[in-house]
Amino acid sequence: MAKELAKAYDPKDFEDRIYAAWNEKGCFRAEADLKKTPYTIVIPPPNITGQLHMGHALDETLQDILIRWKRMSGYSALWLPGTDHAAIATEAKIVEAMRKEGVTKEDLGREGFMKRAWEWKKQYGGRIVEQLKKLGSSCDWSRERFTMDEGCSKAVKEVFIKYYEKGLIYRGERIINWCPKCKTSLSDAEVTYEDQAGHFWHLRYKIKDSDGYLELATTRPETLLGDTAVAVNPKDERYTDLVGKTVILPLVHREIPIVADDYVEMDFGTGVVKITPAHDPNDFEVGLRHNLPVINVMNDDATIVDDYPAYAGMDRYEARKKIVEDLEKEGALVKIEEYSHNVGTCYRCGTTVEPKVSTQWFVKMKPLAEPAIAAVKNGDTKFVPERFDKIYFHWLENIKDWCISRQIWWGHQIPAFYCDECGEMVVTKESSAVCPKCGKPMRQDPDTLDTWFSSALWPFSTLGWPENTEDLKYFYPTNTLVTGYDIIFFWVIRMMFSGLENMGKVPFDTVLIHGLVRDSQGRKMSKSLGNGIDPLEVINEYGADALRFMLATGNSPGNDMRYIDDKVKAARNFANKLWNASRFIMMNLPEDFEFKGLPAELELEDKWLVNKFNQLAKEVGENLDKYELGVASQKIYDFIWDVFCDWYIELTKPRIQAGGETMAKAQAVLVWAMQGMLKLLHPFMPFITEEIWQVLNNEKSMIILETYPTYDASIDFTAEEKAFEKIISAIKAVRNTRTEMNVPPSVKAKLFIETADKELFNSCAVFFEKLASASAVETGDKFDIPDSANAVTDSARIFIPMDELVDKxxxxxxxxxxxxxxxxxxxxxxxxxxxxxxxxxxxxxxxxxxxxxxxxxxxxxxxxxxxxxxxxx
CATH class of the missing domain: 1.10.287 (Helix Hairpins)
Known part of the structure; x- marks a missing residue:
């Protein structure tokens, strides 16, 4: 053979070289080929701020397994890569870098800041892409996209204007989630809830022209400054005569009305609640129903506004402390009790979110949600596992209008323009506008769109939409979306309604949900715990194939898995086993060996192996069809390790030593099986399989472009497999008996085999001698050997004379x-x-x-x- 495998398996010797060769030869390239069936996966675009973590490693490994399998199965398989501009997170990183230089956004101005941001993106934005390549991701990099590239930006404007003209996008004053640290609005999906220890402050509001008080409780006494009413339930007889009267707001001493509203729960607390429309979503709705004024008491950084001099400029928590002290001095504080409650936090920075009334842009969700619900209910798109459709339905059936405007500069600027002269507003694709009423120049809305607005269009914007490109016609709808269960509502839902609204078709037919990769103790990996595992370090130590195989084998759809270092080591040991088996085969091939397929005549043990492999190919295909990737990888592992390495190679050694035609047959079957195993394993462990394949085939082809094995009816040897399994069972039984008696393999003993299959066992006597330490084998219908150890199987009873086994x-x-x-x-x-x-x-x-x-x-x-x-x- 022209080239040999290195003596020791070391992935560092070939992984980077092989990846470069795949890329250089265009192996990942997908074309719109009408002779083939398309299969498309769009990558969940990692943030340009990102660094490869174990969640990415799992997500990309699963996608790569599917895309390599489909590519080898004859599909025009497109895995479309790209990155997300990650608006808030990226701007925060850039602002922090500028802060260290003593520069602010305002110093640079919008244009200067955007120039700086694009430079940052150029320097750091491609880092995670290079890390994905280390993992072996076979994306079509010639099609790499970015959510703020020219094509995606064009699609964003197109959709915004389309929604606006249909009345699906509107601008209005609503209660929104505000992050005081990021200083921007957030959608409901971007707020995570956590239990926080807090308090209930019981307060009393004096009823005007009366000695009486209304008692109520609040978890946020600082919002009292913006109270514009107190509310009771209209059915609550305790307060019926007070409805329509007023109370005096403590500290502020403003008169506010007592209103009746069904929102109030009579059985909760005193049945009286304070209403602060500017700082609570439920209070905002009550305020609308009763035409209450909306008083905002906080600045964007959650400090108190100047309208309240005693607290002006104080942080909300500092103000809370001072307000409680003042309430006590005024006699308005009744008592304080401890209380644990669910508090919304910014999912990016963890800061407690402040509900706040603000003028923002919104998408009407109900008309978009209904078709997205129907698409899953009627089976156009299915979830794997199916149980995750419940999360999907729950979110869509309870969805509120989506706040899409963000108060940052990095992102797609909202294509709305305002005339400061006459108040006119226009929405346009153009980069500037002149007022259609008064002819004055208009200024563009300074806000940008939520990152998810652009990534919602990902399955079709990346294929050229709004142009009706050949790629779009051929590759859309895409097929499988692979993602974690934690972003079903962030991303999956938005892509679903966007695809249906803009393309008239679902964006994908299957959503494959995987769980999280947790640490060895089952904890979520996080910076605070310091328990994160860097995939690049794992790859450096064990190789990408070992990491990929561990992740695939440990995965079952929808379930979390644990990262355990020993499992990666086990995967590397498996790779080493395969490497050594390959070297054994190649060392026992003649220099001029040329594989011409399976021999016409096969020995019984050959047919046993061939049939087992044939069944394996069938089962693995079925498992992959059902997205049982972990099951498929385990079956391949078991076959390679147990059937091929531990049994078949040992079965062929006597034939290789014998030489002649029996050796030639064994060599051909060994190569046939190794080629088939490499192909089956390739999607899971692409690097080692490619390296072995090329050496085995004298670099005449690349395994990535080979055909994936499937069941072949012409090599069905089921009967022969069943027959030879009798021999395997008998050898195992003898081995077990000897092990129980602590007999070393070097001690030989004659075997007397009592069986109805004498011809079969006689023909396989050599295997008992080689693999069961038999000095000789005798078969018969009946034996009476009193002083013997017995091994029994379904088809034989084996006697081993004791005096040959041990010194009594x-x-x-x-x-x-x-x-x-x-x-x-x-x-x-x-x-x-x-x-x-x-x-x-x-x-x-x-x-x-x-x-x-x-x-x-x-x-x-x-x-x-x-x-x-x-x-x-």
Missing amino acids: EKEIARLEKEKAKVQKDIDFLSGKLNNQGFIAKAPAQLIEAEKAKLAKADEKMAKIEQSIAAFRK
């Missing part, structure tokens, strides 16, 4: 020593369990454990005594 006297002496040792354990445990003091004080669990130990010792003693009795017969 030595074995009896060894067993007597073992018996004395076990007797000591029995005496100790019996004494303990007969001790009434122990029984009285010990926990029931400990007592049961000691009883179990005694039962095990008794069982061991019985076996030893049986063995001694057998030797003394």
Whole structure:
């Protein structure tokens, strides 16, 4: 052979070289080929701020397995890559870098800041792409997209204007989620909830022209400054006569009305609630129903506004403390009780979100949600596992209008223009506008769109929409979306309604949901815990194939998995086993060997292997069709390790030593099986399979472009496999018997095989000699060998003369020593369990454990005594 495999398996020797060769030869390129069926995956675009983490590694590995499998199965398989501009996160990183230089956004101005941001993107934005390549991701990099590239930006404007003209986008004053740290609005999906320890402050508001008070409780006393009413339930007889009257707001001493509203729960607290429309979503709705004024008491950084001099400029929590002190001085504080409640936080920075009334842009969600619900209910798109459609339905059926405007500069600027002269507003694709009413220049809305607005268009904007490109016609709808369960509502839902609204078709037919990769203790990986595992470090130590195989084998759709270093080591050991098996085959091939397919005539053991592989190919295909990637990888592992390496290679060694035609047949079958196994394994472990393939085939082809194995009816040897399994079972039974008796493999013994399949067992005698330490084999219908060890299977009873296996006297002496040792354990445990003091004080669990130990010792003693009795017969 022209090239040899290195003696030692070292992925550093070839992984980068192989990836470069794949890329250079265009192996990842997908074309709109009408002779082929398309198969498309769009990558969940990682943030340009991102660094490859274990979640990415799992997500990309699963996608790469599917795309490589489909590519090898004859599809025009497109895996479309790209990155997301990650508006808030990216701007925060750029602003932080500028802060260290003593520069602010305002110093640069919008144009200067955007120039700086694009430079940052150029420098750092491609980092994660290079990291994906280290993992082996076979994306069509010639089609790489970015959510703010020219094509995606064009699509964003097109959709915004289309929605606006249809009345699906509007601008208005609504209660929104505000992050005081990021200083921008957030959508509901960007708020995560966590339990926080807090308090209930019980307050009393004086009823005007009365000595009476209304008592209520609040978790946020600082919002009291913006109260514009108190509310009671209209059915609550305790307060019926007070509705329409007013109370005096403590500290502020503003008169506010008492209103009746069904929102108030009579059985909760005192049945009275304060209404702060500017700082609570429910209060905002109450305010609309009762035409209440909306008073904002906080600045964008959550400090108190100047309208309240006693607290102006104070942070909300600092103000809270001062306000509570002042309420106590005024006699308005009744009591304080501890209270744990769910609090919304910014999912990017973790800051507690402030509900706040603000003028923003919104998308009407109900008309968009209904078709998206129907598409899953009627089966146009399915979730794997199916249970995740419940999360999808719950979110869509309870969805609120989507706040899409963000108060940052990095992103797609909203294509709306305002005339400061006459107040006119226009929405246009153009980069500037002149007022159609008064002819004055208009200024563009300074806000940008939510990042998810552009990524919602990803499955079709990346294929050229709004142009009706050949790629769009051929590759859309896409096929499988692979994503974690944590972004179903962030991304999956938005792509669904966007695809249906703009393309008239669902964006993908299957959503494959995977879980999180947790640490070895089952904890979520996080910076705060310091338990994150860097995939690049794992790749550097064990190779990408080992990491990929561990992630694939440990994965089942929808379920979390644990990263355990020993499992990566086990995957690397598997790669090493495959490497050594390949070297064994190649070292036993002649220089001029040329594989011409399976021989016409095969030995029984060859047919056994061929049939097992044929069934494996069938099952793996079925598993991959059902997205059971972990099951498929485990079956391939078991076949390679157990069937091929541990059995078939050993079965062929006598034939290779014998030479001649039987050797040639064995060589051909070994190469055939190795080629098939490499192809099956390639989507899971692409690098090692490519390296071995090219050496095995003298670099005449690349495995990435080979055809994936499927079931072949012409090589169905089911009957022969069943027959040879009888031999395998018998060899295993003999081995087990010898192991139980501590007989080393070097000690040979004649086997007497009592069986109805004498011809079969006689023809396979050589395997018993090679693999079961047999000195000779004799078959018959019936044997009577009294002083022997027996091994029994479904098809045979095997007698092994004892005098050939062991020295009786030595074995009896060894067993007597073992018996004395076990007797000591029995005496100790019996004494303990007969001790009434122990029984009285010990926990029931400990007592049961000691009883179990005694039962095990008794069982061991019985076996030893049986063995001694057998030797003394």
